[in-house]
Amino acid sequence: MNQFEEISECMKLLSDKTRLNILALLKEQEMCVCDIVDILATTQPNISQHLRKLKSGGLVNETRRSQWIYYSLNTDSKPYLNEVMNHLPSMKEQIATRTNLQCD
Template identity: 40%
Template sequence: MQMSNIEIEQAAHIFKLFGDKTRLSMVKMLESHDYCVCEFVAVFKASQPAISQHIRKLKDVGLISETRRGQWIIYSLNKQSEYYPFVQHLLQQIPNQDYLLKELEEQGLRISCD
């Protein structure tokens, strides 16, 4: 895979964003599924404002995008982002986080946002 180069300042900013375990986990989770805020709140046992702040920081650099489905806003990994090839390479180095979704489903907390 040909990886596009990004400037050192941009790479440092991405690393800083990923220095937070919650944001890193969120992006890794978004690699395989789309989520709404309420699901992240349940997974991370964090407040909705705290999760929204994490999402805002990731949206500000274009790493995640949102789609409105009725009253729900669904977040996904923005594979069109200029940073995606860099991020994708990083994400390949860390374990899958799908078990978090499975735990949510087992607790009956997986929300259908359709």
């Protein structure tokens, strides 16, 4: 895949509001699916599908801890995304209102 195709695919991933919200959350801290579901008030299958696309596009990493999978940003290899990430609104307030995020 040439660089234009790679950038084009990344921009397609960023064209979805839910995926941008997920990236904004992950910019603040790593999270599991249940944390994201709680904050964005949507369904687990919806968030899982978006995370699958973001992982496939190389924008997020996943780390298994016991039975949970935690997601974090992976934009180091895509420096052209730094400017976009810098302009995403902070999600600190949304995270803070759910101080004890924890999957059941």
